[in-house]
Amino acid sequence: MKILMLGWELPPHNSGGLGVACLNLSKSLAKMGADIDFVVPYEAQHSLDYMNVLSAVDIDPLIRYGGAYESKEIEVKKFRNENRQQFLSIRDIQHEYCEFIEKYLKEHHPEVVHAHDWLTYEAGIIAKKEFGIPLVAHVHATEFDRGGADGGNPLIHQIEYEGLLWADRIIAVSHATKNIIVEKYGIPPSKIDVAYNGFDAPKNDHYHYDGSSYQYLENLKKKGYTIVSTVGRFTLQKGLFHLMRAAARAISIHPKMVFLFAGDGEQKDQLMHMSADLGIAKNIIFTGFIRGKQLRDIYSISDIFVMSSVSEPFGLTALEAAHHGNAIIVTKQSGVGEVLNSVVRYDYWDEDKLASALVNIAESPALEKSLQTGVSHEYARISWDDVAKKCVDVYNEVRQHKRNRF
Amino acid sequence: MRSIVLYLHMHQPWRLKHYNIFSVDHDHDYWTEKDYYAGTNNERIFKKVADKSYRPMLTLLEKCIKKYDGFKFSLSITGTFLDQAEKWAPDVIETLKRLTKTGKVEIVAETYYHSLAFFYDRTEFEAQVKQHQDRIHKLFGVKSQVFRNTELSYNDDLAKWADEYGFKGILAEGWDKILEWRSPNYVYRPEGCKNIKLLMKNYRLSDDIAFRFSDKHWKEWPLTVEKYMRWVETDTLRGPLINLFMDFETFGENIWEDTGIFKFFEYFVYTWLKDKDNNFMTVSEACDSAEPTAEISMPWTVTWADTERDLTAWLGNSMQHEAMKAAYELKSEILASGDQKLIEDWRRMQTSDHPYYMCTKYFNDGDVHAYFSPYDSPYDAFLYYMNAIRDIRGRLDGVTRRKKK
The missing domain is CATH 3.40.50.2000 (Glycogen Phosphorylase B;)
Structure with missing residues (x-):
């Protein structure tokens, strides 16, 4: 045809x-x-x-x-x-x-x-x-x-x-x-x-996480920090202001948490300001626009992946993060949440619930493991x-x- | 003589509201959901089920007792159910009192909080059984003599405990893997026990009503009394006791009135009693009716749930284990605090429905609707539960600090 x-x-x-x-x-x-x-x-x-x-x-x-x-x-x-x-x-x-x-x-x-x-x-x-x-x-x-x-x-x-x-x-x-x-x-x-x-999990693509890209984060992890990441363009659609405020609330209860904002976009300056205003600048890391191994290393090093979109038709990055063993938190407004069961879902404006989920996952190995292994069985189905x-x-x-x- | 032993189970849990991390340390009310229409609003749910099931079915049972001389049955009513009924449907308690006064309704013993305490802490478990017996005695003036554990969970250790505690009988699932070639229609003795007798649920005939009655894809649908009578009569060839054990809510809530379930029930009672060879028995009467036919051993735990008949819906994943561990490890401090409100809240957290809401096993069979939960996902259930545990821990610290002063 x-x-x-x-x-x-x-x-x-x-x-x-x-x-x-x-x-x-x-x-x-x-x-x-x-x-x-x-x-x-x-x-x-x-x-x-x-x-x-x-x-x-x-x-x-x-x-x-x-x-x-x-x-x-x-x-x-x-x-x-x-x-x-x-x-x-x-x-x-x-x-x-x-x-x-x-x-x-x-x-x-x-x-x-x-x-x-x-x-x-x-x-x-x-x-x-x-x-x-x-x-x-x-x-x-x-x-x-x-x-x-x-x-x-x-x-x-x-x-x-x-x-x-x-x-x-x-x-x-x-x-x-x-x-x-x-x-x-x-x-x-x-x-x-x-x-x-x-999502077809890459096979034999010679990707191998060697811990070299983000040595600083590896060190933090050894000190008991939980690494939370989000990947995408910094635009209104991605709901990142809500994520930033939820991050501040979560850090106020569980300080050993670091957030990776990977990507770039019109909201970058505002987000940086916001992290300083909220007093959590040292817990927020901006990577700039990344791709290839550096991007996959982000997924490899992070424990939790958040998709905070106000409106997300699908959200492939969540599946990529799942493939690298992350616990996934997605908004109810993200299409990818329709195909995954083993995720925490929240309304994009519900900062309290997002913060609750972050703290609980950081503090409960059982919850983190359940989410990570659960979703790893699911993403490959599609x-x-x-x-x-x-x-x-x-x-x-x-x-x-x-x-x-x- | 052929006897039907009808036993119905009444329970409502205290569902946790959407209790997020920012409520910890200042909001200690875990049970009052402000949003009336939320799935976690205990009051709305209780009132709804009372209208659809408790009231109409109790009325029907009362009518049957008056109208049909040989009609009897047994009930188990959890403490958490009674507490909610007192608040939101006191007439249901009054009806239950009238029913027990007739002498034709027996109340079965269990844990006050419908908990899994037996599997975690034997003394806590015994305290809850005692609390339930006291409450039943105070309300209805009767002493419960036959025991059932949460979700009909049962094993040899439990039988031994119940025997030593002095119960006359104990109830369990008549699961084929245990019974093998034997029939559930006899009185048995748990292996190694002296006095206690074991009654086993006839799950085929029970589930024909409780699960299949309204299933239009079932090849036997619609189930008529005539057809069901034939099955029951055929089954009595395997033994004289037909143990029909099911949730009370089968009538009206799980299976709606418009399916004809209430009419079916009454007409069945009438038809069964027409034959002078037939009667109804309460669970105690069934225990007294015969000497044990044989000993039965169940080394591992069997329940009346799922096709696996095990505890995996409650204690199948790591979240469920962690949640229960987090609750039970507080025990000695909680009890030592002497704070009655704190103890009550902690015990409500033990209700088995909480870990049930955290069940993830249906993700594998894709049968998401097979499990009822007021939460969006098992992970949400876990989040709210652990937040409430955090708050309980905080209250405990407060009590300890006050005591030191």
Whole structure:
């Protein structure tokens, strides 16, 4: 089956979970016999043997970073095009992306177009509208998640809404996300399938924790400290102010606790100020944006992983942390909590409960062990192959809608 | 003579409210949930179950006693149930008093707090049995003579203890692995005991009512009195006693009135007694009815729970063990404090429902709905429990400091 995948990023040129999810899903689909052309909006060599990666826009991947998670400033020209000596906004890039897709579809005839998030929906709509190719819209996050309480960008809402309307079927990464699509966009629930992101524990990847990255933390651990970590962009969506206040409350009862804030983002300065104001600056460590071994070492060294998101469509990092033996605390607003039983769940605003959980886990080896071993049996249950199977079912269904030209 | 020995168990735990770490050391009321609709609001739950089950079923039982001469039954009522009934449904206590006065209702002995104390502390266990007996005597003017332990947990040691304590009988699950080829329909003697007799639950016929009655996927659904009578009569060929042991809440709460459970019950009592060869017996009468057929040994603990019939739903994971250890290790200090409120709170923490809410074993079979809990997760149950233990420890320190002054 010939599939055209419309994506925005693939590792290593990714800034978050979207690229990881797209790569793993495509890999499993290819295993099941799908013939995939995967489009990205930048020039880069992805030497993957199971699918073709096509570049829609001739810009360097470096200047496109952040794009997938941008909300407010999508029309500001800030991406410098090295090749063309001009500045591009996300809108410009999307425009070129659409032109590329139009050209592509004049020569190629995929059976299904699978578009990932709003960034590619306009291109998906062209495929559906102009070429009559069935459209599957995959929702990894909505603008309501990215925009947080201030509602998000109206232009993005508009594009997202149109994409969801035009799509023959919608795949949401959790029931939390499905509910947002139903409630905020008024899409009938029957049009939406839920496919949780998978997690295939890396095998034989030569990762080995040698304790070298964070010697200081190793020393603290020996002194009886509990290491708590959180990984993600420092934006409103991630609920980090609540986490910081809960950290202060927990430390006031159980001082031997250190919090690792791994990542970067617009809230970084505020978070640093806040940790000082709360008098816990020495218990808070900011690592900056990290990836690869340094990131995995964070998971390896920490005892507890917190996902404090106000709204999190899925939350792959929680599964990665589970894989490295962390006890997991997630908000009830995070999709990943729907697939895990052995976790502590709390409402993102419930700082008391989060602090309670932190103190109890730090003080009770039995609770820590129960959570860690319990979740280690659970995260592996959801594999990318299952997600791919679901997608193939969806493809087979929409293929029957084929060729309804508009 | 063929006899039905009907025994119903009444219990309500004191559920802990959502007691977080910041309540420790200033809020000592663990049991009053402010949110009326929370799953941990003991008052709301008690009143709800009273309306759906306690009142209608007690009324029906009272009616049967008046209407059908040979009808009798046995009840076990935990202390925590009685305390809550006094507060929120005193008429239920009055009905229970009227029932016991008829002489046709026997009260069974157990721990006051529906605890697992037997497995942790023998003297604490005995104190709770005594406390329960005293309360029953004070309320109903009767002395309980037959013992059942929490969740019908039973082993040889428990039987020996009950024998020495002076009980006439003890109740246990009639589990196949123990009985092997034998039938639960006889009076047995626990191995190595002198006087005590053992009555074993006929779990097939009990569970046909308690678990399967309303199950529309069961091939025997709907269960009619005629069909059930045939099964009971066939089973009496294996022995004269049909021991039907179940939760009182089966009637009206677990199985709702609209399934016809109450009508089924009354019509069954009527149909059973129509035959002059049939009667009902209380547990004491059943013990007196025959000499033991044989000795039975249960070296390990058997309960009436789950397909495993063991304690793993209560003491199956490390959180449950840690929580119980944390409670029981306070014993000598708590009792020495002489602070009655503190002792009462500590004993309420021993109720077996607390560790039950921490059970994680259903995660493996994916049957999340098989276990009832007022909390979001077993981990939450553990958090609140350990926070309350912290507070109890703090109160204990306060008492010790005051004493030193």
